[in-house]
Amino acid sequence: MSTLNRRQFLKASAGLAAVSAVGMPYLSHADSKGGHVVIIGGGAGGTIVAKYLRKADPSIQVTLVEKNADYYTCFMSNEVLGGDRTIDSLKFGYDALAKQGVEIVTEEATAIDPTAKTVTTSGGKTLKYDRLVVSPGISLVYEGIEGYSKEVAEKIPHAWKAGAQTTLLRGQLEAMKDGGVVIVTSPPNPYRCPPGPYERVSQIAHYLKKHKPKSKVLLLDAKDSFPKQGLFIQGWTKLYGYGTDKSLIQWLPAAEQGKVVRVDASDMSVYAGDLEDKHTADVINVIPPQKAGKIAIDSGLTDATGWCPVDKRTFESTLHKDVYVIGDAAITEMPKSAYSANSQAKVCVAAIVTSLQGKEMIEPSYVNTCYSIVGEDYGISVAAIFKYKEGALASVEGAGGVTPSDASADHLRREVLYAHSWFKNITVDMFS
Amino acid sequence: MIKRNTLSASLFMLLSMGLHTAASAEAPDLATGMLVNTCVACHGPSGSSHGPAIPSIAGMSHDTFMNAMTTYKSDERKETIMNRIAKGYSEADFEVMAAYFAKQEFVRFPQETDSKKAKAGAKLHKQHCENCHADNGFTDEDGSSILAGQWLPYLEASLSDFSKKEREMPKKMADAMKAVMKKGGEASLEQLAHFYASQTKKP
Ligand SMILES: Cc1cc2nc3c(=O)[nH]c(=O)nc-3n(C[C@H](O)[C@H](O)[C@H](O)COP(=O)(O)OP(=O)(O)OC[C@H]3O[C@@H](n4cnc5c(N)ncnc54)[C@H](O)[C@@H]3O)c2cc1C
Numbered sequence: 001m002s003t004l005n006r007r008q009f010l011k012a013s014a015g016l017a018a019v020s021a022v023g024m025p026y027l028s029h030a031d032s033k034g035g036h037v038v039i040i041g042g043g044a045g046g047t048i049v050a051k052y053l054r055k056a057d058p059s060i061q062v063t064l065v066e067k068n069a070d071y072y073t074c075f076m077s078n079e080v081l082g083g084d085r086t087i088d089s090l091k092f093g094y095d096a097l098a099k100q101g102v103e104i105v106t107e108e109a110t111a112i113d114p115t116a117k118t119v120t121t122s123g124g125k126t127l128k129y130d131r132l133v134v135s136p137g138i139s140l141v142y143e144g145i146e147g148y149s150k151e152v153a154e155k156i157p158h159a160w161k162a163g164a165q166t167t168l169l170r171g172q173l174e175a176m177k178d179g180g181v182v183i184v185t186s187p188p189n190p191y192r193c194p195p196g197p198y199e200r201v202s203q204i205a206h207y208l209k210k211h212k213p214k215s216k217v218l219l220l221d222a223k224d225s226f227p228k229q230g231l232f233i234q235g236w237t238k239l240y241g242y243g244t245d246k247s248l249i250q251w252l253p254a255a256e257q258g259k260v261v262r263v264d265a266s267d268m269s270v271y272a273g274d275l276e277d278k279h280t281a282d283v284i285n286v287i288p289p290q291k292a293g294k295i296a297i298d299s300g301l302t303d304a305t306g307w308c309p310v311d312k313r314t315f316e317s318t319l320h321k322d323v324y325v326i327g328d329a330a331i332t333e334m335p336k337s338a339y340s341a342n343s344q345a346k347v348c349v350a351a352i353v354t355s356l357q358g359k360e361m362i363e364p365s366y367v368n369t370c371y372s373i374v375g376e377d378y379g380i381s382v383a384a385i386f387k388y389k390e391g392a393l394a395s396v397e398g399a400g401g402v403t404p405s406d407a408s409a410d411h412l413r414r415e416v417l418y419a420h421s422w423f424k425n426i427t428v429d430m431f432s
Numbered sequence: 433m434i435k436r437n438t439l440s441a442s443l444f445m446l447l448s449m450g451l452h453t454a455a456s457a458e459a460p461d462l463a464t465g466m467l468v469n470t471c472v473a474c475h476g477p478s479g480s481s482h483g484p485a486i487p488s489i490a491g492m493s494h495d496t497f498m499n500a501m502t503t504y505k506s507d508e509r510k511e512t513i514m515n516r517i518a519k520g521y522s523e524a525d526f527e528v529m530a531a532y533f534a535k536q537e538f539v540r541f542p543q544e545t546d547s548k549k550a551k552a553g554a555k556l557h558k559q560h561c562e563n564c565h566a567d568n569g570f571t572d573e574d575g576s577s578i579l580a581g582q583w584l585p586y587l588e589a590s591l592s593d594f595s596k597k598e599r600e601m602p603k604k605m606a607d608a609m610k611a612v613m614k615k616g617g618e619a620s621l622e623q624l625a626h627f628y629a630s631q632t633k634k635p
Contacts, residue, residue: 052465052469056462056465339473342473343470343473346465346466346469346470347466350462350465350466353462354462362462362463362466363463363466364466365466365467365470365525366470367470367473367517367520369474369513369517381512381513383513383516383517384520385470385517385519385520385521396519396520398519399516399517399518399519399520399521400516400517400519400520401516403512407512411512414485414512414589415512415513417484417485417585418474418483418485418486418512418513420483420485421474421481421482421483421484421485421486422473422474422483422486423483424481424482424483425472425473425474425475425476425481425482425483425486426473426474428476428477428482429472429473429477432477
């Protein structure tokens with residue numbers, strides 16, 4: 001560098017960056033006016049950040065790194081298992097986001113360097129960012145259950161990431177004989193979609209009731225209680241004979257030896273509780289324990305819990321500056337849901353825009369609503385509005401809560417319609 | 433497919449979108465966005481719903497919006513979930529939302545309606561509803577709400593609530609409702625719903 005002083009060198013590299021912005025658009029965006037934001041994960045959180053950043057400030061360059069060309073929503077995937085919905089109705093793509101000026105990189109993010117502020121991808125790209133948003137969802141802790149693994153999941157699906165796994169489990173349910181037993185295992189807290197395993201059991205019972213009424217579904221639980229429990233049990237009693245000896249659903253909580261410790265794919269059995277009671281079944285769905293998505297763990301964004309600590313006012317990681325974590329991967333008081341991820345994404349956008357513009361963060365506002373479809377014309381919900389207060393997200397007192405336990409049949413029917421309309425609108429929010 | 437997309441309407445949209453993006457980088461717009469974007473995940477982009485059970489709230493007048501939210505909050509008006517949601521926000525929050533949604537264009541997405549029922553509904557509308565629901569339900573005046581092009585399942589649910597007196601209404605409307613129900617019963621509610629849902633062009 002002897003013939004170039006520092007100033008000349010910077011000028012020369014800025015020129016290089018400008019050239020590469022045309023030839024190899026992903027190498028450097030140091031010259032983009034409003035800053036360059038890279039997002040890892042095009043799911044419930046990441047798509048919203050991409051879209052709303054572009055809306056809020058078109059001078060911000062936005063790159064979305066998503067490993068899959070198609071996204072299958074987990075939300076409503078239990079209805080595919082129940083037989084009322086096709087897998088294709090869960091499938092979405094990224095064309096509309098691209099049209100709004102989001103650069104889509106269909107590759108896996110393999111590393112984050114928070115010091116150099118770069119993301120490396122499986123295709124060998126190095127993306128330089130001013131701000132990075134990480135919304136990778138969950139990783140499944142197969143090791144949490146002896147005998148379970150990614151390979152075994154081809155025979156004993158988790159179906160906790162939608163797509164091929166959902167189709168696999170649905171196929172097994174269809175192939176099962178009447179009189180068969182389905183086992184679903186529910187993981188310890190915290191995990192993606194707290195009411196999800198219970199909605200799933202409901203949807204499976206909904207299918208069995210119509211097509212295989214001599215069968216049953218056994219729910220083995222690592223916990224002693226679950227969200228909307230009273231409402232689920234009310235629904236199960238009403239629709240599936242819960243509590244009688246003809247019940248389509250049986251629930252074994254942890255206190256009754258429900259916690260799964262081992263699976264054996266060779267004879268389709270699971271072992272649960274301290275005494276390792278053996279249960280065999282025709283179809284087994286293991287929902288394993290969970291942690292933040294792999295990229296978050298690999299790049300030092302997680303703490304000892306396996307999840308990502310964040311400043312809940314902005315979602316900036318408390319471990320790495322200028323890196324934001326939202327959605328399932330982040331530690332907050334909100335349930336790990338698509339609606340939470342959507343709401344957190346919008347707060348995160350405000351935080352990034354204000355920070356890039358050197359302004360004060362505005363007062364954040366957060367909301368979550370989760371519908372569960374218990375059966376035909378039978379929907380229930382939980383809602384909460386959160387405010388930031390002294391480092392935590394406190395749900396507004398007196399607001400939110402669950403469907404009233406004395407809700408009329410018409411009310412329950414409408415909740416199903418609202419659930420489906422919610423699905424329409426939230427996927428439009430993400431993908432159009 | 434958006435039926436009201438006349439040349440002048442789309443020009444206007446382009447203009448206002450341009451203004452909107454330019455202005456929304458400012459902090460006040462971020463603050464508005466922070467609140468109203470908590471609504472749109474359920475109620476659709478800018479308040480125009482893609483899901484037929486959830487009503488579009490774009491273009492709703494300030495007073496209609498305020499009245500809906502405050503009566504949800506106080507439980508005077510009952511819905512499955514809005515009572516729980518409304519209690520999470522302040523009157524000042526409602527004002528911000530009301531001002532925003534009042535300015536948004538009500539986008540009508542295609543939906544199927546029965547032309548026979550709609551025709552019968554048109555007659556009923558002329559006879560009983562027109563006085564308050566001007567322009568075939570296109571205009572939200574004195575809390576009349578925009579009915580034209582609203583989603584059919586939502587209109588049906590609302591009319592059913594009114595007819596069962598599960599939702600409060602002005603005396604004039606209660607009388608009209610009584611008259612409609614006496615003559616045609618639930619079938620006439622259906623006809624009215626099909627009529628309003630089928631309205632895509634302002635008369
Ligand atoms: C059965 C079931 C039912 C559910 N029902 C509901 C419901 O009714 N309502 C609700 O609100 N929520 C529901 N959820 C929860 C919801 O799906 C999640 O909470 C939500 O998807 C979380 O959003 P996210 O952005 O954190 O992760 P995701 O939506 O999973 O998105 C993560 C994305 O990141 C990508 N990715 C990960 N790592 C990388 C990498 N290194 N490089 C590139 N890309 C990467 C993934 O491919 C994925 O597309 C349900 C979940 C399940 C399993």
